[in-house]
Amino acid sequence: xxxxxxxxxxxxxxxxxxxxxxxxxxxxxxxxxxxxxxxxxxxxxxxxxxxxxxxxxxxxxxxxxxxxxxxx
Numbered sequence: 001x002x003x004x005x006x007x008x009x010x011x012x013x014x015x016x017x018x019x020x021x022x023x024x025x026x027x028x029x030x031x032x033x034x035x036x037x038x039x040x041x042x043x044x045x046x047x048x049x050x051x052x053x054x055x056x057x058x059x060x061x062x063x064x065x066x067x068x069x070x071x072x
Contacts, residue, residue: 023048027055 005012019040026036033056037048 023052024055027052028059030059 002012023036023040026039027033033048033052034045036052037045040048042048
């Protein structure tokens, strides 16, 4: 993978970075925390929550803001 990244003139990334990006994108799309946790193979969703809960909170804040901007 390092050789491919060098040829493409991009910074190589690790498998862990890909895993983290995958989980973050799922969270941003609103996939339930329990589903993300299972996909990552975590024994307990609390492990996943410790790492990714901030993304869900950001999504909730954005949803509340969007609802607040709807004219009544």
